[in-house]
Amino acid sequence: MMVRFLFHTLVAATLALGLVQPAGAASRIKDVATLQAARDNQLVGYGLVIGLQGSGDSLRNSPFTEQSMRAMLENLGIASEGGRARAKNVAAVIVTTNLPPFVQSGARIDVNVSSLGDATSLAGGTLVMTPLRAADGEIYAVAQGPVIVSGFNAQGQAEQLTQGVPTAGRVPNGAIIERKVEASLSDSATLILQLRNADFSTAVRVADAINTYTTQRFGGRLAAEEDSRTIRISRPKGVSFARFYAEIENLMVESDAPARVVIDERTGTVVIGNDVRISRVAISHGTLTVRITEMPRVVQPEPFSRGTTEIEPMTQIEANQPDANVALLDGPDLQTLVAGLNRLGVKPDGIIAILQGIKSAGALHAELVVQ
Structure with missing residues (x-):
């Protein structure tokens, strides 16, 4: 009911208001923490997209595209010496992806393709075999396949329409893993969990939930919190790493978070946390509107005079300041706070300016984050 109330009030006024999870709501450990050993690895590669319908790089402005095209043809055994190429159906791209943990050779993953030159669209193109390297310089995957682009670009003689981003796309299952990242966890005697959002209260609750379970299941306390983000867990004997983590990752804990208000002035988005409190304050908010209208008029000379017709400037300035009522705002809980803001x-x-003013007055008991 509260979410519906917020939607029909703040959102109706083009204000996007997000609510965090209420205090005391339970979440699974797998949703609030990640296993430190199970990390992704970023891969990047440089390649060519061919088969574009005249929307590729202009080789005069993107010389690296022509060099790459000639190098590719030479590797295929085709001599490319001679005049300057004028093809418009080739685009140089950067291919990026994340290599998931525990992936084996032969598995397929998605890749992202982004234009590097001045191509106008990658729609209909095909990514040519592109090796993907990690930070160590080794090749871990090879990408190839048709590029899926959601945006489009239509241009005529007098108008151009662009929707989405036609110069970036995706190749589903376009990369084949050639080398796996060595990460054997079978011999590891310790598990390290890292919270997605650092908080001492949440770290203690996660450790307590694991210890309650392991005391009943294995007869001992195996987890200990190290700081606001890290929980170290000892693996019991006789249980595999995967089975033990599968048992504890579904345990329910009550996550906590500091009171925070996030403001995005570019989009007018305000996200207020559930624990945000405001002391009793009086607020007056009004705006001054100044309208300047230029109304030049033509002045004619008198009959039989030697005067000339002139244009006389005329400016009309109107100032309007609507009445601004003084309102009392008190937020002992989130619903009361939002209702008070709506009454204004x-x-x-205006709500962003009010929240910033309340923070400056010392009445906002929360962290104010301006993006």
């Missing part, structure tokens, strides 16, 4: 009847930029 201001737009998103």
Whole structure:
């Protein structure tokens, strides 16, 4: 009911208001923490997209595209010496992806393709075999396949329409893993969990939940919190790493988070945490509107005079300042705070200014994050 109330009030006024999970709501450990050993590895590669319908790089402005095209043809045994190429159906791209943990050779993953030159669209193109390297310089995957682009670009003589991003796309299952990252966990005697959002209360609750389970299941306390983000767990004997982690990752814990208000002034988005509190304050918010209108008029000379017709400038300035009522705002809980902001009847930029003013007055008991 509260979410519906917020939607029909703040969102109706073009203010996007996000609510965090209420205090005391339980989450699985796998949703609030990650296994330190199970990490992704970033891969990147440089390649060519061919088969474009005249929307590729202009080889004069992107000489590296022509060099790459000639090198590719020479590797295929085709001599490319001679005049300058004028093809417009080739584009140089950067291919990026994340190599998941525990992946084996032969598995397929998705890759992202982004234009590097001045191509106008990658729609209909095909990515040519592109090796993907990690930070150590070794090749871990090879990508190839048709590029899927969601945006499009249509251009005529007098108008151009662009929707989405036609110069970036995706190749589903386009990369084949050639080398796996060595990460054997079978011999590891310790598991390290890292919270997605660092918080001492959440770290203690995760450790307590694991210890309660391991005391009943294995007869001992195996988890200990190290700081606001790290929990170290000892693996019991006689149980495999995967089976033990599968048992504890579904345990329920009550996650906690500091009171925080996030403001994005570019989009007018305000996200207020559930634990945000505001002391009793009086607020007056009003805007001054100044309208300047230019109305030049033509002045005619008198009959039989030697005067000339002139244009006389005329400017009309109007100032309008609507009445601004003083309102009392008190937020002992989130619903009361939002109801108080709605009573002011201001737009998103006004609510952002009010929250910043409340913070400056020392009445906002939360961290204010401006993006």
